[in-house]
């Protein structure tokens with residue numbers, strides 16, 4: 394892990410994904426020094442191609458001081474269009490609030506660049522965490538055999554979080570759905586409007602968002618039935634199996650997948666923390682808490698997981714700065730109180746939307762439509778949320 398002064402380890406963040414880096418940036422803005430421990434040997438900035446950020450996410454990025462740089466990297470999307478390919482009608486509506494799609498690399502690199510160079514330690518994989526019985530300080534054990542005893546620990550290590558296990562959160566679950574993502578470059582310019590288009594047929598959904606005049610981000614969500622194990626590793630297997638599913642989709646959709654950059658293709662079995670587990674889960678114990686996917690991993694059906702992690706970062710840093718490191722326990726309780734119902738609602742809407750997509754019968758579809766319209770009358774109301782100032 395190299396030579397580091399002990400007080401560098403007062404605040405330790407586990408995981409240098411979107412949420413871990415955003416949390417470090419937010420803390421730095423409040424003059425709280427932190428160190429991020431990342432298991433990879435370098436920034437994980439190439440996986441997942443791109444990410445859609447809605448108005449609520451931009452508000453958080455504004456607070457982190459990185460929004461203006463990032464705005465230059467993705468065009469503002471003006472409209473939503475939903476196309477039902479099995480006889481359903483087409484719906485068009487103006488986009489609610491600022492919406493842009495960013496390369497994940499741009500987002501991760503920009504957050505990283507906002508931090509002092511030594512604040513992320515690579516090659517540090519957390520193995521376990523426990524509380525020292527005498528001091529009640531958290532003791533972090535890493536797989537290289539080293540251990541540290543920071544004042545404060547924030548677990549931002551994603552959906553398979555060790556810190557979440559330490560907090561006794563219930564295990565995450567898998568949707569019966571998976572997601573394929575990719576980027577397609579049109580050297581002579583693409584023909585698409587500044588719109589977020591979604592094409593739905595049976596239990597398959599394809600989304601398409603232009604990022605600039607040439608580059609287009611797309612995703613495909615479909616039932617999970619991996620016939621071909623190569624799909625986890627081999628981009629061509631991802632491409633061919635996706636095309637096979639979408640054989641009766643419009644030519645422009647198939648062509649987009651055919652020309653996608655092989656390096657950008659990824660396949661994910663979608664994981665979530667059940668909304669009802671979020672209602673009662675213990676998200677902090679003493680001076681240990683979780684944020685981002687470690688707290689509330691959710692399906693991508695609303696495109697809100699990453700933005701919810703950015704909101705967490707702002708709220709967490711604000712509370713920690715207000716109460717001070719010596720009262721971190723109180724700060725974490727306030728943070729959890731502020732975040733709980735927000736992430737419960739986001740996760741519930743995401744869950745119903747995913748279950749509607751995967752529903753095997755008309756009756757189930759009807760049930761999820763009714764639940765969504767009863768509980769979430771304004772389907773894009775979640776983007777109006779404001780996480781507040783730092």
Ligand SMILES: Cc1cc2nc3c(=O)[nH]c(=O)nc-3n(C[C@H](O)[C@H](O)[C@H](O)COP(=O)(O)OP(=O)(O)OC[C@H]3O[C@@H](n4cnc5c(N)ncnc54)[C@H](O)[C@@H]3O)c2cc1C
Nearest residue numbers: 408410411412432445519551572685686693696698699700
């Ligand atoms: C198909 C798909 C599409 C999506 N689309 C959108 C979208 O459009 N908009 C949106 O807002 N969200 C979207 N999301 C969700 C978004 O990608 C996640 O919510 C977000 O990336 C989570 O960030 P995170 O930092 O919490 O976790 P992660 O990105 O998982 O980062 C965790 C980090 O912790 C590290 N780590 C893990 N374990 C350890 C350990 N033991 N020790 C040290 N380090 C560790 C990992 O290497 C990683 O760097 C999508 C998700 C999927 C699957």
